[in-house]
Amino acid sequence: MASGKKFCELINSDQPVLVDFYATWCGPCQMMQPILQETAAKIGDKAKILKVDVDKNPLAASKYQVRGxxxxxxxxxxxxxxxxxxxxxxxxxxxxxxxxxxEKA
Structure with a gap:
C-alpha cells in the first residue's frame, strides 16, 4: 500500500481519488471489494481507487477521523x-x- 508521502501525492491529484479505508477482519469491507471492482470497471480512468488498511496505516485513518x-x-x-x-x-x-x-475545482 502507499506510503504516507505517496498517499499524499495521490490524493493531491486533480483526478478524483476514492479511498476505501478498510480492515482485513471486517465483513462489510469484504463486501465492498467486488463493488469497488465493478465501480472501477465503469469509471475507467475518471478516478483512482485506493484501498488503505487502517491496521497498517493508523496515521492516515486518524488524520481523516475514520472511526469505523x-x-x-x-x-x-x-x-x-x-x-x-x-x-x-x-x-x-x-x-x-x-x-x-x-465539477472543476
Missing part, C-alpha cells in the same frame, strides 16, 4: 469532497465520482 470501517472518502486536489461509512452500492459510488469529475 469501511469508510469511503473521495478526494479532489487533496480535499475530501465526499465521505460515507458502511457498504455503498456501486451505482451510488459511480454517481458520486461522476459528479466530482464534471
Amino acid at each position: 470501517v469501511p469508510t469511503l472518502i473521495l478526494f479532489r486536489n487533496g480535499q475530501p469532497v465526499w465521505r460515507q461509512s458502511g457498504v455503498v452500492p456501486a451505482h451510488q459510488l459511480e454517481q458520486v465520482i461522476r459528479q466530482h469529475t464534471l
